[in-house]
Amino acid sequence: MSTFSIFLVLITIVCFLLIVVIMVQNPKGGGLSSSIGGSQMLGGVQKTTDFLDKSTWTLATVLIVLILLSSLSFGGALSDNDSKIIEKSETAAPINTAPAAPVQNTPAAPATK
Numbered sequence: 001m002s003t004f005s006i007f008l009v010l011i012t013i014v015c016f017l018l019i020v021v022i023m024v025q026n027p028k029g030g031g032l033s034s035s036i037g038g039s040q041m042l043g044g045v046q047k048t049t050d051f052l053d054k055s056t057w058t059l060a061t062v063l064i065v066l067i068l069l070s071s072l073s074f075g076g077a078l079s080d081n082d083s084k085i086i087e088k089s090e091t092a093a094p095i096n097t098a099p100a101a102p103v104q105n106t107p108a109a110p111a112t113k
Contacts, residue, residue: 003073004070004073004074007066007069007070007073008070010066011063011066011067011070014059014062014063014066015063017059018056018059018060018063021052021055021056021059022056024052025049025052025056
């Protein structure tokens with residue numbers, strides 16, 4: 001299993017977790033915290049929204065870092081040193097190392113009227 005495949009699996013897991021955390025939140029501030037109960041809860045409503053907010057930002061940061069690291073580890077067929085276009089251009093125009101024949105300076109024929 002290549003490094004890129006490992007990053008791909010990790011990115012998929014983080015994306016799934018990020019979707020779950022965002023879907024739990026309510027855009028009006030309710031979400032999971034409003035369905036759990038009132039202020040008599042042990043953690044309280046504010047602690048739940050703080051946890052969801054921090055976990056959203058943490059997962060988003062981890063996702064960006066994983067994407068950047070996976071792009072650095074990608075050494076697939078698109079790298080420049082394995083390009084077929086570069087190989088074709090090098091073989092199509094071979095470098096001529098033989099010196100060119102000297103040019104002879106012959107006078108031009110006079111024009112006749």
